[in-house]
Amino acid sequence: MTGKRSVLTPSLIAVVGFLTVCPVAMLIFGSFxxxxxxxGTFTLEKYIQAYTDPELTGIIANTIIFVIGxxxxxxxxxxxxxxxNTRTDIPFKFLFRIISIIPMMIPxxxxxxxxxxxxxxxxxxxNLFLRQVLGFENAAVNIYSLPGMILVEGLLDLPIAYxxxxxxxxxxxxxxxxxxxxxxxxxxxxxxxxxxPVLRPAILAAFILSLVRSLASFAVPSxxxxxxxxxxxxxxxxxxIATGFAADFGKAAAIGMSVLATSITLIYLYxxxxxEGEKYVTISxxxxxxxxxxLRRSKYPLFGIVSILSLVLIVLPVLVLFYTxxxxxxxIPSARAFSMMSWKHWLEVVNDPIxxxxxxxxxxxxxxxxxxxxxxxxFVAYAIVKIRSHASGLLETLSFLSFSFPGIVxxxxxxxxxxxxxxxxTIWALLIGYIATYLPYGxxxxxxAFVQVHxxxxxxxxxxxxxxxxxxxxIVIPLLIPGIVSGWILMASMFVRELSLxxxxxxxxxxxxxxxxxxxxxxxxxxxxxALGIIMILISTSLxxxxxxxxxxxxxxxxRK
Amino acid sequence: MEIRLSKISKFYHSGGQTIKAxxxxxxxxxxxxxxTLLGPSGCGKTTLLRCIVGLESPDEGEIxxxxxxxxxxxQNIFVPTEKRGLGMVFQTYAIWPHxxxxxxxxxPLQTRKTPRNIIRSQVKKALHFVQLEGFEDRPATKLSGxxxxxxxxxxxxxxxxxxxxxxxxLSNLDAKLREETRKELRTFLTELQITAIYxxxxxxxxxxxxDLVAVMNKGRIIETGTPRDIYFHAAHRFVADFIGRTNLxxxxxxxxxxxxxxxxxxxxxxxxxxxxGLKTGDPxxxxxxxxxxxxxxxxxxxxxxxxxGQIESLVFIGEAFEGEISINDTRLFIKTEPDSNLKVxxxxxxxxxxxxxxxxxA
Numbered sequence: 001m002t003g004k005r006s007v008l009t010p011s012l013i014a015v016v017g018f019l020t021v022c023p024v025a026m027l028i029f030g031s032f033x034x035x036x037x038x039x040g041t042f043t044l045e046k047y048i049q050a051y052t053d054p055e056l057t058g059i060i061a062n063t064i065i066f067v068i069g070x071x072x073x074x075x076x077x078x079x080x081x082x083x084x085n086t087r088t089d090i091p092f093k094f095l096f097r098i099i100s101i102i103p104m105m106i107p108x109x110x111x112x113x114x115x116x117x118x119x120x121x122x123x124x125x126x127n128l129f130l131r132q133v134l135g136f137e138n139a140a141v142n143i144y145s146l147p148g149m150i151l152v153e154g155l156l157d158l159p160i161a162y163x164x165x166x167x168x169x170x171x172x173x174x175x176x177x178x179x180x181x182x183x184x185x186x187x188x189x190x191x192x193x194x195x196x197p198v199l200r201p202a203i204l205a206a207f208i209l210s211l212v213r214s215l216a217s218f219a220v221p222s223x224x225x226x227x228x229x230x231x232x233x234x235x236x237x238x239x240x241i242a243t244g245f246a247a248d249f250g251k252a253a254a255i256g257m258s259v260l261a262t263s264i265t266l267i268y269l270y271x272x273x274x275x276e277g278e279k280y281v282t283i284s285x286x287x288x289x290x291x292x293x294x295l296r297r298s299k300y301p302l303f304g305i306v307s308i309l310s311l312v313l314i315v316l317p318v319l320v321l322f323y324t325x326x327x328x329x330x331x332i333p334s335a336r337a338f339s340m341m342s343w344k345h346w347l348e349v350v351n352d353p354i355x356x357x358x359x360x361x362x363x364x365x366x367x368x369x370x371x372x373x374x375x376x377x378x379f380v381a382y383a384i385v386k387i388r389s390h391a392s393g394l395l396e397t398l399s400f401l402s403f404s405f406p407g408i409v410x411x412x413x414x415x416x417x418x419x420x421x422x423x424x425x426t427i428w429a430l431l432i433g434y435i436a437t438y439l440p441y442g443x444x445x446x447x448x449a450f451v452q453v454h455x456x457x458x459x460x461x462x463x464x465x466x467x468x469x470x471x472x473x474x475i476v477i478p479l480l481i482p483g484i485v486s487g488w489i490l491m492a493s494m495f496v497r498e499l500s501l502x503x504x505x506x507x508x509x510x511x512x513x514x515x516x517x518x519x520x521x522x523x524x525x526x527x528x529x530x531a532l533g534i535i536m537i538l539i540s541t542s543l544x545x546x547x548x549x550x551x552x553x554x555x556x557x558x559x560r561k
Numbered sequence: 562m563e564i565r566l567s568k569i570s571k572f573y574h575s576g577g578q579t580i581k582a583x584x585x586x587x588x589x590x591x592x593x594x595x596x597t598l599l600g601p602s603g604c605g606k607t608t609l610l611r612c613i614v615g616l617e618s619p620d621e622g623e624i625x626x627x628x629x630x631x632x633x634x635x636q637n638i639f640v641p642t643e644k645r646g647l648g649m650v651f652q653t654y655a656i657w658p659h660x661x662x663x664x665x666x667x668x669p670l671q672t673r674k675t676p677r678n679i680i681r682s683q684v685k686k687a688l689h690f691v692q693l694e695g696f697e698d699r700p701a702t703k704l705s706g707x708x709x710x711x712x713x714x715x716x717x718x719x720x721x722x723x724x725x726x727x728x729x730x731l732s733n734l735d736a737k738l739r740e741e742t743r744k745e746l747r748t749f750l751t752e753l754q755i756t757a758i759y760x761x762x763x764x765x766x767x768x769x770x771x772d773l774v775a776v777m778n779k780g781r782i783i784e785t786g787t788p789r790d791i792y793f794h795a796a797h798r799f800v801a802d803f804i805g806r807t808n809l810x811x812x813x814x815x816x817x818x819x820x821x822x823x824x825x826x827x828x829x830x831x832x833x834x835x836x837x838g839l840k841t842g843d844p845x846x847x848x849x850x851x852x853x854x855x856x857x858x859x860x861x862x863x864x865x866x867x868x869x870g871q872i873e874s875l876v877f878i879g880e881a882f883e884g885e886i887s888i889n890d891t892r893l894f895i896k897t898e899p900d901s902n903l904k905v906x907x908x909x910x911x912x913x914x915x916x917x918x919x920x921x922x923a
Contacts, residue, residue, distance in 0.1 A: 454653060456651045459642075459651070460651055460713075462615075462616065462643050463614055463616075463647060463717075464669035465644075465669050465672040465720070466668070474668075475657055
């Protein structure tokens with residue numbers, strides 16, 4: 001046993017270290033080189049070029065407003081939802097759980113597109129409705145604006161903030177509040193002076209994670225920002241590698257360096273806060289029931305807000321996409337529109353070789369990538385949870401690092417690497433990039449599965465006469481299956497809809513779904529985009545449904561104490 | 562099977578310091594007895610048990626189970642846990658949550674490739690023994706704490722090991738269930754005629770269950786003996802204090818005769834049963850257990866070891882009164898009948914039988 005272990009951790013450090021350190025190192029080298037072809041000659045030219053660009057000040061200002069604005073939207077909405085769900089008697093609580101898993105079903109790019117279809121100034125459905133039906137001549141709610149970007153990104157980051165806040169809220173030790181009541185505090189006073197301050201680490205953690213997410217976001221800035229000529233750092237990087245006569249990967253790397261540095265700083269701040277937070281938010285071991293606050297008169301208005309949110313988050317995007325995929329051009333729903341509906345766009349997509357190739361590539365990446373990713377995650381999680389040495393601490397830090405990776409920046413880093421290997425422009429380049437960027441999504445569920453497998457369960461198998469191999473086969477693996485399954489599904493659904501890394505690494509022949517949709521959007525082919533988008537949603541949704549079913553099947557195992 | 566441990570040491574390194582988890586332990590555990598390792602938490606008792614079962618390895622020494630060396634530093638022998646053929650009940654029970662009761666109990670037989678029909682009858686026998694007949698198909702997650710404990714016991718017994726080990730198996734049960742299970746366990750083990758090694762920090766459990774008790778502290782075995790020996794004739798201050806409530810009074814030997822040792826202490830002169838090996842002038846500690854301090858209200862009977870003092874406190878705890886008496890500046894814990902009509906402030910006389918006056922030196 002000890003012999004095998006001593007080899008395991010170093011080899012995992014080598015693999016994970018390659019996946020996470022390689023793109024960062026290549027990004028650094030790349031930023032000091034003149035171009036993809038001229039690697040290795042040190043120059044500051046690209047930094048000077050990138051950071052003396054007069055447009056950069058405006059772009060940075062946009063980025064700061066966009067990132068902070070959307071994080072405020074996401075965190076405050078999440079706080080409201082989490083509070084209503086865990087602490088009040090609001091009806092239909094299952095809606096909250098649905099909201100929390102939505103981003104896994106609807107890819108960010110499609111969510112952004114559906115808002116463009118609703119609110120673009122020339123022919124967005126809501127704008128058409130305002131002009132044609134209600135007769136507001138010049139009325140146009142323009143989605144192609146910073147507030148538009150902030151709203152959509154905020155809605156997209158809402159679930160991740162909710163997933164951090166809801167458990168913190170639920171594990172809150174109620175006696176802290178009760179003692180405030182006994183001391184004479186009112187409900188509102190207790191909320192302001194006790195509940196929120198105690199939850200501050202969790203709130204900050206949710207806010208910081210939203211910052212990291214929106215800083216890395218490419219879907220919203222590209223679909224909503226670029227048509228309105230509002231650039232943030234992510235789209236600025238994309239511009240320097242995708243437009244103009246020559247792609248400038250050196251300049252992209254130089255800008256990417258500051259995005260990556262910011263992101264890594266934020267994610268370590270997040271990690272610090274969550275470890276602090278565990279000290280702060282006390283989970284009482286005895287069975288406890290948080291006091292449920294009766295909402296009385298405000299019950300239904302508040303429920304209304306939640307219903308509208310779920311409508312906006314789930315129903316609207318899918319409906320708009322489906323509608324757009326059937327009508328020949330943008331028109332508001334009417335008898336005429338329904339009479340003109342056809343499967344024309346669907347047939348075009350099904351007969352488009354590039355769309356079919358992207359479908360095939362994305363499915364391959366989803367299935368094979370998630371399988372390889374989860375296999376790696378099993379070993380990494382094992383080393384982190386069960387071995388616990390200095391080396392496994394390093395492994396944890398390394399695997400956590402990629403949590404901060406903004407896809408487009410890390411894509412640029414990988415580009416510098418792949419271009420000098422035979423992997424360049426193959427599907428394997430994408431596969432390696434995906435696993436590197438999304439490794440924490442596999443490691444996390446598996447690490448918690450390993451935590452569940454108490455060492456006594458393994459040891460008692462040994463005492464019963466089973467060797468290490470039998471113990472693995474009969475005890476450890478069966479107990480890990482729920483973690484393996486949820487890690488697999490999580491990774492697979494991430495891979496199927498991956499955009500920001502793919503726009504950099506995807507080349508002719510290795511198109512993937514999200515990139516193809518992105519190209520449709522650039523060309524304004526909304527009908528075909530919607531048809532392909534619905535297919536994409538169906539694939540992601542069936543993966544999530546599979547996860548839920550498998551999760552239910554294994555539930556007794558999870559309920560064990 | 563007899564178990565022999567010689568010169569077992571184990572070290573942990575933390576923060577540049579070396580901690581001796583086990584410090585040169587020599588121990589022989591006789592066959593077919595219930596042997597308890599008792600000590601405060603962190604004394605090394607669980608580490609010692611885990612070394613015997615093979616889940617940890619000592620750094621020095623030799624372990625022999627039934628004449629076979631299973632671990633030896635000098636001969637470089639290490640028999641892995643699964644080859645040692647022992648049974649063990651864990652503190653957490655370690656019932657596998659993804660299996661039903663039958664599979665949990667059958668597991669040790671399945672790993673030994675026992676034929677199916679024998680497995681079936683052996684499991685039935687084991688479950689009958691722990692009074693869980695008919696629970697075969699119950700999922701392990703649907704068991705109460707006491708039932709899990711019995712399943713763990715059935716699993717440890719099913720392959721008929723010669724030695725069974727217990728790592729604080731009762732500590733996760735509530736007080737009432739713990740008492741019942743303790744009695745049952747005693748009955749089971751007596752019936753089985755098996756070598757049992759039991760680890761606990763609970764002195765009542767140790768006294769009630771064991772044939773032999775070894776008291777451990779700081780990685781060493783301090784004393785080994787029968788429960789009565791340990792309780793009445795401990796040789797060490799630590800053992801006398803750990804095994805039960807006691808009054809410890811500094812004293813000096815003033816005379817040594819053929820049938821008694823007499824000491825001088827804060828109470829005055831106390832006559833104790835003979836402790837061979839003590840000389841006049843030796844510093845000793847007198848241990849008086851509260852239950853052997855006999856209170857006599859009213860006048861003093863004309864016997865040995867009569868003292869008087871004032872009642873400082875008295876608490877009714879149902880089965881008895883517990884309190885304190887002050888004699889000069891010394892306070893003694895006492896225990897007396899629940900129907901006593903003494904009050905705080907009363908002057909009382911009390912006696913201590915020389916047979917229960919224990920003198921310890923270390």
